[in-house]
Amino acid sequence: MAETAIFYDASKCTACKGCQVACKQWNQLSSPLTADEFEFTKSYQSPLELADKTWIIITFAEVDQDIGIEWNFMRNACFHCTDAACEQACPTGAISHVENGAVVIDQEKCIGCRYCVNSCPFGVPKWREAENKTFKCWLCQDRQANGRSPGCVGTCPTGALTFGERPAMVAAAQTRLDEVKAAGSDKAELYGVDELDGMHVIFLAHRGLEAHGLIRDPQVPGSIKFWQLMKPLSGLAFAATFGGLGISFLASMGYDRDSNNVEEVEE
């Protein structure tokens, strides 16, 4: 199966939040129904953060300009990185790449350790206390298996979200980048083509990465790399200790305090 990807074109996004609703509807993710559940922030962004039952949000980076506020929208959901920190941190193998390149969590294997939560450079996976499991976007694998695009893409009314095989999405993104640059958006950049060995969501940030709140050159945290060494290192350390003590035990066999021939050790 070919790798697939979503292409998000921020220059076409109106932040209608249809993708947020579609995601909740398709994946049966309930929303809080209590009045004033979310703190009033004076922003149109709602909710403020991803959550165990909110797998996608459109973020509103608001910048004061002479003509008023300029909104820089961005699609915030799992980036489905090829070099995925969450997958490397997961101790149970619950997080893995599927054939189409998406990063998914096998809930049967998830033990709720939250290592992925604390490893993702984008803070995407979220822990659900009630079930002691972690959740995030799975790029609607059930829909993809039936030849359909992810729920968020299917509902986008402006064409800001498109879906297809990854090389085609990268090509479309490149074409669109040339178009917006020609139209005057000289700060426009692509994101996700090469970052973390290639993501499965490609972004066009027409006002530049930082303006849209994207992290330039994201990395798998160095501590994860160190941490991965711990298991082989601990195995080696314990084997060496057992080995050393075993040799010592053999050397001490037959020891008799009263009759042993004690000699001074050479210093």
Next chain:
Amino acid sequence: MRYIQRQSGLARSVHWLHTLATLALFITGILIYVPSIANAIALGTMEVARLVHRGGALIFLGIPILAMLIQPRAAAHKFKEYFKPWTAEDKEFMKKFLPYLFNPKKVHMPEQGKYKSGQILADGLVIVFALLIGISGAFLWAANSFSPELIRWMYLLHDVSMIMMGILLLGHIYLGAGIFKPYRGTGRLMFGDGKVSEADARYHWGKWADEEITSGEHVVKE
């Protein structure tokens, strides 16, 4: 036959509770560290392991603190012993320890006071790594309240401390339980009645044994 009462009832009780807590911490720690073992046992093993691990940690760290509060003078005396300047014999003991461990029939160890210099060093390392493992564990327990970056370093610190504690524990069991032939019989000190025979005392802690035999305060005849 003369014996010296070396360990008090409180010290032995603390050691028993510490042994049980350590056992629980290591078993549950392995299950958490290698989840495939927990998953192979039964559904829900991981949840139980986590709960027992945290309970074990509270006992492991709480019991010594409680003992220090019950007998502050004894604790202060012990710490004072730990911070005594090392004598020439103490230094010689450390120098000869590894050769002795691998060739006890040929290496003669110098006389020691109440605590061997190696024992003081090992105890100090245990205290340092117990604090590090406890502090990092507390951060992991309340992971939601701290930044992911800090929590990632705490995972690392917890694992490094675990490895060090594991190595120290293996060494402690090997010597303390008398698996190492010259140390045979020392298990009675913490798991038995806390007494040590005069011969064993003279072999392990010669200077201390002399002082105790002379004073006769803790000497019992059986």
